[in-house]
Structure formats: C-alpha cells, structure tokens
Amino acid sequence: MLLLALDTATPAVTVALHDGDAVLASLSRVDARRHGELLLPAVDRALTEAGRTLAEVTEIAVGVGPGPYTGLRVGLMTADTFGLALGVPVHGVCTLDALAHAYRATGGPGPFTVATDARRKEVYWARYADDGTRTGGPAVDRPAEIAEQVAGMPAVGSGAELYPEVFRDIRPPALADAAALAAFAVERLAAGEELLPPRPLYLRRPDAQVPKNYKVVTPR
Structure with a gap:
C-alpha cells in the first residue's frame, strides 16, 4: 500500500504518504488564500521526500470537511483527478x-x-x-x-x-494534519471499514448565490 492523503478544509494545506505501517512523509503549510497554488507542489515534495513516485500510489484519502467551499473544493478535485488518472480508489475522511x-x-x-x-x-x-x-x-x-x-x-x-x-x-492540534488523516484512513481500511465518499461536507450553502428576480435580457 502507498496511500496519499491530503486536506484543504482548513487554512492548512497538508499532504502525507503512508505505506500501511507508518507515515513516510508529511508536509503542511498554513495559507488560507493559496490552497490551489500550494497543494500540487506539496504532493511533489512529499513524494520526493519519501523516495516514491505518483505512479506507486495505490489509495488516496482526502479530507471532505466540513470547511469553506473554495478551499475544500481544491483538495477534493485534486484527489478525484489523481484517482481517475491512476485508476485507484479515493476515500473521503471527515476532517473533524x-x-x-x-x-x-x-x-x-x-x-x-x-x-x-x-x-x-x-x-x-x-x-x-x-x-x-x-x-x-x-x-x-x-x-x-x-x-x-x-x-x-x-x-x-x-x-x-x-x-x-x-x-x-x-x-492541540489546531489545524488539520494529513499524517493523522492518513493514519485514520489506514486504520479503518485495515479493519475492513468503509470510509466516506469523496464528496464535500459543506453543511451550509455557499456565499455566492444566483441573484433572484434578475431581469432577463434576450436579443430581438
């Protein structure tokens, strides 16, 4: 097993690799405005630190929140993309x-x-x-x-x-840590338990809303 774990449901961008026995690499950086910019380089650094390649990943675990819409979406879309590209399962874990x-x-x-x-x-x-x-x-x-x-x-x-x-x-701790998320996922999978689907736990509607009663303008 080589499980890639990531979470962007809090201000921390956090990534870890777990081989089923121990965490091989773990990286975290707190920057609530740069999830999209920081996540992929963090995955690359974690793989380099562990001496592994992305092609070796056999499972992915991603934090599904609850969390802010924009940050949470970055982690989930990245996990889904990796899962599709590698043909490996993607598991959701409640960040809490x-x-x-x-x-x-x-x-x-x-x-x-x-x-x-x-x-x-x-x-x-x-x-x-x-x-x-x-x-x-x-x-x-x-x-x-x-x-x-x-x-x-x-x-x-x-x-x-x-x-x-x-x-x-x-x-402590204050923020999400992918090392803990990876350990949680590995423990549950080893016990034969199902994890969550990789879908967001928003708990409330996003801030951006479609305006109501707006005027529709159509060409003549």
Missing part, C-alpha cells in the same frame, strides 16, 4: 475525525469536542467519546448556542481557539 484521531494519538482525555472555524462567527463541530468515536455532528452553529453541550470537555481545533469563553479547555 482526522483532528480527533490526532488528539487521541497524544493520549488526550475524553469525551471531547473538535471545532474548526466556519467564519460568520460560527464553528464546525462534533463530539467524540473517550475512544475517539464520533457521538454527535458534524454540525455548524454559533458557539454560544452549543455552550451547554460542550461544557467541561477538552476542545480541539482552531474554532475552539477563537472562542475560549465557550471552549474553556483547549488542546
């Missing part, structure tokens, strides 16, 4: 689940919450049991609206960092 997996790998206590920045003064969030199993979400809400549901829990993610008055016990 990958963050939860990274937190559990540190031995952090549970139950816990993962929250990422959804903008508009909202967070994408989910709750997890001690063993990292998701027990609620993903959902998008204003932090004040979920304060009672997350009270007393450790919280992971950049969304939690933005609202310390709600998420009072903030733990």
Whole structure:
C-alpha cells in the first residue's frame, strides 16, 4: 500500500504518504488564500521526500470537511483527478475525525469536542467519546448556542481557539494534519471499514448565490 492523503478544509494545506505501517512523509503549510497554488507542489515534495513516485500510489484519502467551499473544493478535485488518472480508489475522511484521531494519538482525555472555524462567527463541530468515536455532528452553529453541550470537555481545533469563553479547555492540534488523516484512513481500511465518499461536507450553502428576480435580457 502507498496511500496519499491530503486536506484543504482548513487554512492548512497538508499532504502525507503512508505505506500501511507508518507515515513516510508529511508536509503542511498554513495559507488560507493559496490552497490551489500550494497543494500540487506539496504532493511533489512529499513524494520526493519519501523516495516514491505518483505512479506507486495505490489509495488516496482526502479530507471532505466540513470547511469553506473554495478551499475544500481544491483538495477534493485534486484527489478525484489523481484517482481517475491512476485508476485507484479515493476515500473521503471527515476532517473533524482526522483532528480527533490526532488528539487521541497524544493520549488526550475524553469525551471531547473538535471545532474548526466556519467564519460568520460560527464553528464546525462534533463530539467524540473517550475512544475517539464520533457521538454527535458534524454540525455548524454559533458557539454560544452549543455552550451547554460542550461544557467541561477538552476542545480541539482552531474554532475552539477563537472562542475560549465557550471552549474553556483547549488542546492541540489546531489545524488539520494529513499524517493523522492518513493514519485514520489506514486504520479503518485495515479493519475492513468503509470510509466516506469523496464528496464535500459543506453543511451550509455557499456565499455566492444566483441573484433572484434578475431581469432577463434576450436579443430581438
């Protein structure tokens, strides 16, 4: 196995390679405005660092969000393109689940919450049991609206960092990490479990909308 993992659902552009036993290479860069520009060079650097070629990739895992429309689309379209070109399966992973997996790998206590920045003064969030199993979400809400549901829990993610008055016990990591996403995917695949389809978890409509009641002009 050689699994290529990538995620662009948060401000981090993150790529990793996993051979089924361990992570061979992992690269991350935080730049929310340059996902499209940074992703392919990151894949190339990860392959070079691992001493592998793209033709050797046998599986692809991609973060499906939830996340902002534009950034999320970059990772998903890239994963789909690689999958079609190489003729290999493409698996989706909830980005919040990958963050939860990274937190559990540190031995952090549970139950816990993962929250990422959804903008508009909202967070994408989910709750997890001690063993990292998701027990609620993903959902998008204003932090004040979920304060009672997350009270007393450790919280992971950049969304939690933005609202310390709600998420009072903030733990790392803050952003998605493809190494954790790859490890999560490999673990589930080895157990014979199905992952998500590589389709976006937007949770809400995109900011860009078709204008209503616009005047249609047709030539005579």
